Amino acid sequence: MTSAYGDGTRCVRAGLPPVRPGQPFLPGPVLASTYHLDPVAGPTDGVDGYGRPDNATRRALEAAIGELEGGECVAFGSGMAAVSAVLLALAPAGRAVLVPADGYYQTRAFATENLPPRGVAVRTAPTAGPYPCFADIAVALLETPSNPGLDVCDIAELAGRLHEVGALVAVDNTTATPLGQRPLDLGADVVVASGTKALAGHSDLLVGYVCTRSAEIAARFRAWRDLTGGIPGAFDCWLAHRSLATLDIRLARQSANAAAVAEVLTKHPGLVSVRWPGLPTDPGYAVATAQMRRIPGVVTFELPSRGHVARFLGAAQLVEAATSFGGLHTTADRRAQWGDDTPEGLVRLSCGIEDTADLVADVNAALAAAAAD
Numbered sequence: 001m002t003s004a005y006g007d008g009t010r011c012v013r014a015g016l017p018p019v020r021p022g023q024p025f026l027p028g029p030v031l032a033s034t035y036h037l038d039p040v041a042g043p044t045d046g047v048d049g050y051g052r053p054d055n056a057t058r059r060a061l062e063a064a065i066g067e068l069e070g071g072e073c074v075a076f077g078s079g080m081a082a083v084s085a086v087l088l089a090l091a092p093a094g095r096a097v098l099v100p101a102d103g104y105y106q107t108r109a110f111a112t113e114n115l116p117p118r119g120v121a122v123r124t125a126p127t128a129g130p131y132p133c134f135a136d137i138a139v140a141l142l143e144t145p146s147n148p149g150l151d152v153c154d155i156a157e158l159a160g161r162l163h164e165v166g167a168l169v170a171v172d173n174t175t176a177t178p179l180g181q182r183p184l185d186l187g188a189d190v191v192v193a194s195g196t197k198a199l200a201g202h203s204d205l206l207v208g209y210v211c212t213r214s215a216e217i218a219a220r221f222r223a224w225r226d227l228t229g230g231i232p233g234a235f236d237c238w239l240a241h242r243s244l245a246t247l248d249i250r251l252a253r254q255s256a257n258a259a260a261v262a263e264v265l266t267k268h269p270g271l272v273s274v275r276w277p278g279l280p281t282d283p284g285y286a287v288a289t290a291q292m293r294r295i296p297g298v299v300t301f302e303l304p305s306r307g308h309v310a311r312f313l314g315a316a317q318l319v320e321a322a323t324s325f326g327g328l329h330t331t332a333d334r335r336a337q338w339g340d341d342t343p344e345g346l347v348r349l350s351c352g353i354e355d356t357a358d359l360v361a362d363v364n365a366a367l368a369a370a371a372a373d
Helices: 007-013 056-069 079-090 105-114 155-164 215-228 234-244 247-266 285-291 306-315 356-371
Strands: 072-076 096-100 121-125 137-143 168-172 190-194 208-212 273-275 298-302 331-334 346-350
Touching: 007 056, 007 247, 056 072, 056 208, 056 234, 072 079, 072 215, 079 105, 079 137, 079 168, 079 190, 079 208, 079 215, 096 105, 105 121, 137 155, 155 168, 208 215, 247 273, 247 298, 247 356, 306 331, 306 356
Parallel strands: 096 121, 096 137, 137 168, 168 190
Antiparallel strands: 072 208, 190 208, 273 298, 298 346, 331 346
């Protein structure tokens, strides 16, 4: 499909097979673990033989995501399965990996626990810097905007510096999605993401993926997935592919809601801080607006205490307490409850697709209740 089409058209058409009369727009899932083999020749290249490496529904989803990210996609069973593949399949012993000090805490925890025993050192740095010397870095995993703090980094600038020392650059694109930014266009070698969140966007499945323009790196990821078994189920792949068709319109409403909510939050005296890279006052605004095509529907703010968060959630009618983000319903997650190294009152608010006026009124009322003694 030509890249000249707009985001909405590309999302609707991504990964679909050629039109055939009497067939659905998106063929139903291939729910098979085993297939008929040629009784004489046995397995044949290009013909599905076994469900772990071979599934037509998974390939269709990979084709769709690959079109949107601009590379070859390999789908995994979850975002963490994809992240662990990046760190374990690409990082050589005797070198170091760089991971965000303020990104998704499970990525950092996985790296620090599992890489040193394999002879791989782990370095950390804040998303917005300052950064350490890159001399011994073999793989750098950037996350921008970071989760949950929403800091941003200049992908092109960092990719250039890291490539000078021979490092591979991976970017976690979960929060932005490929409609928000395309890291491969900015010099990254690999994109990794949890499609569980905004990409699929209906809070009903788990899926992750990596994308790259290197055939050799893609082959390494496919071999890693085949040997470790971290595949997504066929029905989850079908659901995710179905959901891609509305990605553009979902993100548009979520981003508009985030802009309106962020403005409300900045005017509320009871908040410690507010972060959304689309605010002109946000520290990441200049980089985000230059690098990103749209700002995501996630706003992070800090209330004075855990009790204030409880009152906020108890009073809200349209904000549900839930982890993850990017779904149709507005949700709030007090990150410290998961062991994330954040203040007790830090809230990651994921704006859904409710009417903007309704959501703003509800957030205002809940903030007033949270401030009451």
